[in-house]
Amino acid sequence: MQAHMRKIKKVLIANRGEIAVRIMRSCKEMRISTVAIFSEADRTAKHVWYADEAYCVGEAASKDSYLNIERIIDVAKKHNVDAVHPGYGFLSENSHFVQRCNEEGIIFIGPSAETMDMMGDKISARKHMIKADVPVVPGTEKGLNSVEEAIEVCNQIGYPVMLKASMGGGGKGIRLIQNETEVKDAYLNAKSESLSSFGDDTVYIEKFVEEPHHIEFQILGDNHGNVIHLCERECSIQRRNQKILEESPSPFITDELRKQMGEKAVMAAKAVNYSGAGTIEFLVDKHRNFYFLEMNTRLQVEHPITEEVLGIDLVKEQIKIADGMPLSHRQEDIVQRGHAIELRICAEDADMNFMPAPGLIKKNLEPTGIGVRIDSYAYEGYEIPIYYDPMISKLIVWATNRTYAIDRLHRVLEEYKITGVKTNINYLKRIIEVPDFVNGKYDTGFIGKHGEELQNKGSQTETEKENIAIIASYMDYIINLEENSSNDNNDNRPTNRWRNFGLHKGVLRI
Amino acid sequence: MQAHMRKIKKVLIANRGEIAVRIMRSCKEMRISTVAIFSEADRTAKHVWYADEAYCVGEAASKDSYLNIERIIDVAKKHNVDAVHPGYGFLSENSHFVQRCNEEGIIFIGPSAETMDMMGDKISARKHMIKADVPVVPGTEKGLNSVEEAIEVCNQIGYPVMLKASMGGGGKGIRLIQNETEVKDAYLNAKSESLSSFGDDTVYIEKFVEEPHHIEFQILGDNHGNVIHLCERECSIQRRNQKILEESPSPFITDELRKQMGEKAVMAAKAVNYSGAGTIEFLVDKHRNFYFLEMNTRLQVEHPITEEVLGIDLVKEQIKIADGMPLSHRQEDIVQRGHAIELRICAEDADMNFMPAPGLIKKNLEPTGIGVRIDSYAYEGYEIPIYYDPMISKLIVWATNRTYAIDRLHRVLEEYKITGVKTNINYLKRIIEVPDFVNGKYDTGFIGKHGEELQNKGSQTETEKENIAIIASYMDYIINLEENSSNDNNDNRPTNRWRNFGLHKGVLRI
């Protein structure tokens, strides 16, 4: 289709889980060969057997494998890899890794190390945004050096304030401070959490935005100075600063606001010469004032909802940009169609404070049909390891409008059946039943406000459903008794046992 | 969303297989309760356990169950069904069934019995189309009464000609006649086939259109006189008049032709007061002349490609129309976006003349991720019965353009893994590799022309792949030997056996 000579013919995916599989899918569609890396705990993970090639890079702990820059670079060089895609998490925002790729002549699919450094440190990012005339939340432009300084700055800005790790992300190293007495603990805890999570203990302070919406804009920039935005994602449904459900378009923002925020997002990206796919996160208060929050210089977990609404494959765009091609879309071509919602399916026990629940997946029946997309790395027989993230799949629905999309979510959650490990599916089902969600009236306080409703409570009409569970268990027990008492089984499949059992005529006495 | 008071709250789906499940999905999304019917051979079929209620209507043979009008009407009345959705095939084009529904006060989701009769009989349909100024293929407007008459008419029109059953469909009762000597056999065979398949032996003759494209237009009409078209589907890839692969838009037609044909399709539907979703099939010759072929007064197997390109749920539209609502779309809102392709996955042995291959599905790993939709009724452990159609699922991809859609097909066919029964997946893979298909240069002669290429031929580079198959089998054999020689298995799962085996250290001697 294009005269462009591709440089990228073989890509190493420096990641695991659903995102590694998702990236490989687009590579395969582009006839680019794929190289997986894996830890010793991940030999049976889907990204390994889905790839064209796969190499072990170390032990189970991430620091020994998926964060082991030199081992990954070794594999890339040895197997003549043209480019590396970092996915999200792990090394995706590590500028040293970008530099190492550059030094070895390997294309890093993402922005330059300089851009990453400018935006990766939140204090530096604030400075650049202020210079570029992008609104930021009132706060300090520098790191805090002592408890005393922290107290002073907090008092100046006025409570409530947010204390944040400069290198933070994913909800780590963040504390909400309501009054002066809380400053000291918050400061010390955030510093130590930040040090252990990000290797840096710089923290700073921002005004706390009340009833805020977490709304982010997807942007794409190429190596020829073009930047466009791909509209917004509403990410306000969060638990402990971790996103649970995202949707696009946002039910909160107006066309006018979308235009304004989109323009600022493009300005923000241009200010740092952004190349690749990135996300500008904004806080939007109840009066629809918006503030730059941070930039994620990588693909986001929730990128599929943008893909569904715009009909664009973001991974393909990332690869084309990294290959030196100009953007294939102009801003005026970007038109939202319909509505998309993503749910994150996690192996966790929602009734036990969301404790992770790794284990062996026995059944994995995924919803299919019109308007459903599953980005998953789960399969039947797969044992989810204890070392990594509990997210096993993302469930994305698309429909012509928001009401239909929610209707569709009900249908697909009913179809989604996972046994062997506990998941948050029932919890997600309760979220989409909350009237504030159905009406699109929610902000980041949603989970806090509806915590009570979202608890699993047995209802009065439970007995009927319990009896169904009793019948299934009881019959299964009986079949197994039957089987043990006879030994004419030439075929041991349980369904066959069932069929033989089904053939018994007349009354059976137990 | 609308003030309209819904009459339809409970729908009986008078069908089975993927289409029954697909219809139930849209019903569930509309919070409409679903009633399945099933034959004695279908107790474990997905549509039974996917429905809210399910009732057996008779023995395995279709005539005793899925075609048993009175049994179905009984179930509908007894369980207070508001409407019946017939799907495709079975009773979907049976006007007597429509009448029986009407008599019992049950809404039939589809056109009126009168419309169905006008368009169901191909000779009558031709007459109506000629009156409505829709171009038809030159031919007789009446049934033939004798071999002699058939020979006379064929000679008049000029060879080649097509001999067709008036009530025909699905490729049955159709014969191509190249010269006078073939007329007698064709006439007698088509008559007897038509009688046994459709209960009517009327046959007629049409000019054979050379190098024809089979292109159909989806239309929607409501009970208020509105009719729109939803653009075209290219269905020229057929084997024995059975569609194998469909795509939208057609790579053959131009914007101008689309507009012309769309207008004629709307005229055709208006001429018979069409209500509901229907399809106008056209033959388009190599000079882009088009002729009305027939109308299907029901949902088509290939409807999903229209849904993907237009973002419209056709089943929801059918139900809303049947409920008396006006169309929710205007012609000017209908804009094609991107490109969709559907493949029909069948349980058949492509290397043995496409012999049906019913049986037990052991693995059923369906492709997922961006741009894929599976409409299926298969699941692991399901035994495909011998009584019905061999199609087990439809694989639909969508992408921004035709090239990307084909690229995506390669990726998803690689992901689709079914074991236990033979399928045509490898055959479909070969179809999408044929250069004429890749270039969009094909007509209904495609399968005939490329029959040779599409045969499964072992290639020179087979040995490597064979060796992989040997290794897998050999290792599996050894593990099972190991297992039989030890009896300390407290867990009989094969994967556990494998893991225990994996723990053996050192050299193992067989």
Added chain:
Amino acid sequence: MEVQIGNRVAEVELISKEGNFVCLSIDGEQYEIDITMLEDGVYSILNNGKSYNAELTRSDDNKEYKVNAAFSSYDVKIIDEKAKYLRMRKDTDDRQDNKIISPMPGKIVSIPVKVGDTLSKGDTAIVIEAMKMQNSFKVASDCTIREILVAEGDAVNANQVLIHLELN
């Protein structure tokens, strides 16, 4: 036969069975159902035409089940004579709450106690990490550490006993 579901114990009796058509009573209520196994551990039940599905996973002895049905999860136990006896014993045991059990597979991050330590209700006895999250396990009442069965850095399984307590 008794079947336990959550805290409820139901009396279940099989009345008759003809192929897939089963008649049984649960706490006196009679059910006439059409039941079939779709695949291993997955049942389809038609109760007067109403369609229900249940997916279950079995314990090793086929007497305990985890059952999913219509957005609810249940723990179901078949109570035969042996189970009845064990249940009575366990009731007594459970009241003592004299051990800390790992509810999930994971890695021991830290054990801030040693044998002989006296803990107050709410004190942390052990910290386990799984899937990038740390979970602290606190004692539910005042107690003394009797025995510690694991060490920091150990990998542990679900339901593994970690610490024995002496309740005060």
Added chain:
Amino acid sequence: MEVQIGNRVAEVELISKEGNFVCLSIDGEQYEIDITMLEDGVYSILNNGKSYNAELTRSDDNKEYKVNAAFSSYDVKIIDEKAKYLRMRKDTDDRQDNKIISPMPGKIVSIPVKVGDTLSKGDTAIVIEAMKMQNSFKVASDCTIREILVAEGDAVNANQVLIHLELN
């Protein structure tokens, strides 16, 4: 050990095995692979980093496999001593081609022959219907009908012997 794939018979030898790392030779070519079972009957094989998958279904005696790998399907047989003997016998049997076997489950639609009939090559001996399609089975050489084991209307399984022939 010999393994048959299609018409090819390969000599396979296991050289060593250390956990999942297996070294073996096939017709003299050496493979050092990392192999694991993902789920029952599904294997992932890394051959010098190249990733291959194979899904197989086993026969009842675990000696015959249907294997899917990269858009190809294979019939694989493990040939132990017993199988070797049977294979030799079968070779002789097969040449006679003295029976008609149903290749799929279905229903007998018609049997246009009776015992004692003499058929010419290409004559139809039986018609089976499955999934709305009728398939006629023709004899491959001139023969006489020796025995008919099924009747019109019967349901038959895959690989069921339907008719015995006497070859002329």
